[in-house]
Amino acid sequence: MKKKKKLSFWKKVSNQLLSLKSLYILIVIALITLYPVYVSDGQKWTYVENFGIRLPLRYTIHGIDVSHHNENIDWFKVKHSDDDKVEINFCFVKATEGTDLKDQDFDYNFRGAKREGLIRGAYHFYVPWADPKLQAQNFIESVRLEEGDFVPVVDFEIHGKGRKVRENLVDNVRTFINVIENHYGSKPIIYTNAYIYRQYIKDNFDEYPLWISDYDSQKLEGYEDAKLMIWQHSAEGKIDGVKGNVDFNVFVASKSHLADICIKPEK
Secondary structure (H helix, E strand, C coil), X not given: CHHHHHHHHHHHHHHHHHHHHHHHHHHHHHHHHXXXXXXXXXXXXXXECCCCEEEECCCCCEEEEECHHHCXXXXXXXXXXXXXXXXXXXXXXXXXXXXXXXXXXXHHHHHHHHHCCCXXXXXXXCCCCCCHHHHHHHHHHHCCXXXXXXXXXXXXXXXXXXXXXXXXXXXXXXXXXXXXXXXXCCCCEEEEEHHHHHHHHCCCCCCCEEEEECCCCCCCCCCCCCEEEEEEEEEEEEECXXXXXXXXXXXXXXXXXXXXXXXXXXX
């Protein structure tokens, strides 16, 4: 009889331990599941029906970027596509690529954005294996910026396949940037993704405004040394006036820094 009681006692202990283990496992699963919610809560991610995606409403200055791939854009509809939560404030337009390509819809889109009162910007898609000075000249010949426009943007998101191209990439991008900066009198914005940022931009171009493309993160981290200004957080947005998907961006710096990345009045 005593032996049975002893066995019964240890059985109870074993069951309690199993219950505690199960509870621990449930807590771990819950924490893993809820972690993205906790880290993103400060961003105020909210689904906005007009745009078909969630937006980080912690920030109030929102915009899109476009190219000829978006086909014929109705800029009046774009400007008036806002709802009670979000207004579209700015747009970046592809201007050039490489040494001789000019986006076929650049002039139309650049004028349209200006006409509707959006802060507009122009970007160049940088080709790593092409001559950086000729690329800069292609952009300069194609883009005339006015007071209040965003400063020029270099879209630096690929690094090329050749070893020699990669070895000279930082120097060549710096050459491109120097030509652009000297011509427009402003430091250009660098648009890139997390990989290119870590490999080539960090510690080399930290003094330049950064526009980062990151669709997976709920909260941007790892850019403490960067002059982070803009976050491209989705490529799957919808907006009146644009066919198909469109990239959505948000200005993440303090509003007081918006003027820092716009063309200043001539002295």
